[in-house]
Amino acid sequence: MKHARSLFILVLFASFTLTLVGCQPAGEPSATTEGSATAVAATPSTPKVAWALAIHGGAGVIRSAVAPEDEPEYLASLQAALDLGAAMLAEGKSSVDVVEAVVRSLEDDPHFNAGKGAVFSSEGTNELDAAIMNGQDLNCGAVSGIKTVKNPITLARHVMEESRHVFLMGEGAEAFATETGVERVDPQYFFVQRRYDSWQKAVEREKAQGKAAAGMAALPRAEDHEASQGKYGTVGAVALDQAGNLAAATSTGGLTNKRFGRVGDVPIIGAGTYADNRSAAISCTGIGEKFIRNTVARNVAALMEYQGLSLEAAARAMIDDRLEPGDGGLIAVGRDGSIALVFNSEGMFRGAADASGRSEVAIF
């Protein structure tokens, strides 16, 4: 009886301690960098691996959109982007440099809905969004409604590092692009026949449904899913570098036939993109509106920071429990080098690599 009670005390105490560990108060930043960004210390715990990288090329109902015979070329594209980032991390490059370079390569690849290969808006234009975030100091940069910048992620990095602002949109962002000297292209550069055909089909479907031409009318909510399935997509990369710093980058062409001026979750810090050395770097893909409402990327980090959840558990809490089947997915790298690739759609173009030799790509 006495032993039973002692055991009871022990179990209680252990549970209490464990709970406390997962429930520490909001950590204050340990130092302040120059400028106005909040400083976050490099990951204090020794990572399990020297570096880690995850990438995605969008989520959705892909099996109907990608013919089995085309799968190898998608996988090869993912592997090339993954190898590029892995080599840079192995060389000791910073996570910010790596996620920018990987996303640039995915933007340049017409297989994915970002940069070349972007989908068409309801006006028949390509409007691109991108964001990048540095987990070391929470500095970030985002752009929306880009039409003539070849690599929106690079413009987002210029916003992060050279502008007094965090988020620039539309013509103002294009004017800033001119100052920075980033590579410009004719809007025709983004044209990909397959994306154009997909847009034409969406327009015809809306007409058949009696909606105003070119999707200018607001669609009822119930049609959101159907209108989006298989036609959204995004590219992203998250990394932990050898200095223990995390970074995230995401870029997209948005939803096919999206309304002119629509901003999705990608450039919304905390929704589609987030990085914080206290917890993780996260990049999302899916129905952006759902990711904004549920502040998905920030929530994954908050569940780790404030409740001590593992990266995988935090990602699953959002994708499996908070969101609904078909909404999309996310990739994340934790400050300990753990990797999560979680989605509730049929598939997600994805890849993961780390210093232990892991290197894998998958679609379904």
Place this chain on the structure above:
Amino acid sequence: MKHARSLFILVLFASFTLTLVGCQPAGEPSATTEGSATAVAATPSTPKVAWALAIHGGAGVIRSAVAPEDEPEYLASLQAALDLGAAMLAEGKSSVDVVEAVVRSLEDDPHFNAGKGAVFSSEGTNELDAAIMNGQDLNCGAVSGIKTVKNPITLARHVMEESRHVFLMGEGAEAFATETGVERVDPQYFFVQRRYDSWQKAVEREKAQGKAAAGMAALPRAEDHEASQGKYGTVGAVALDQAGNLAAATSTGGLTNKRFGRVGDVPIIGAGTYADNRSAAISCTGIGEKFIRNTVARNVAALMEYQGLSLEAAARAMIDDRLEPGDGGLIAVGRDGSIALVFNSEGMFRGAADASGRSEVAIF
């Protein structure tokens, strides 16, 4: 000895239980509304008061900007907006209706930097941002770069309730405004001499500093604070209604001499605006870039939801500990009807009222 041990067990058990309460896993939504928004139950705990309301008219170095003899008229403006909202809540109106109506009245009031009275961008235009969020279902609407809509907050509500999207910007948002029939104005409507003079001074200061005219060049980070002090501002309202539902609304003209196309924290769900029946409704004001990087509004809610902090403690953790002096402030109403009005700037135009008879406005 035996009693001491029993007491010890009791204390441990109580602590553990309390910790658990404040540390419950990510709550699953208890039901699903129609459409794609996540449903959040109305606040399960009985609020201390039947309804509660907080408002703000911006934060910053106000003592130099507001002459002592002008203080009474600012206070009267705040009291009028507060009384309007309090009367609606007492009548049983929904929190969404109330925060929209209160923000409309502050937009129409030239004392504040939103709607009429908005500051000038680097191009000499007024570009307005607004967002609204419903804590019951996490539905939300945001607009950015608005130039001809008299009440941007009402356009944001139309986005929330009638569009398949959450966030519309620039010309796309203006095109949507035409469909909804919201009141339009000539951009000249927003002109207020005092704001224009303030912009002219900012332009001259930049010229004197050798910057490109009209602020098109990126300012170094160190100048952010100086360039912003006393010249930013925002209006906002947060409310708990008698049905136990929370809502938040925020509207702004942005920073004086802000770069063309700059998006601040106001329309970023989770940065300047957030509402969730699980925790609180929050509206922020200050240097938007800092609020975006620190996902301030979502962080306040996350500290309550995931760590069980009180509203006041969560707000202070962000404003006092995470941000830096002079960054700004926030107003918040918790699901229990508690109110927080927290700022680290010299002052914040603010007001608070609840069903217990509380009704107060203040600047410093």
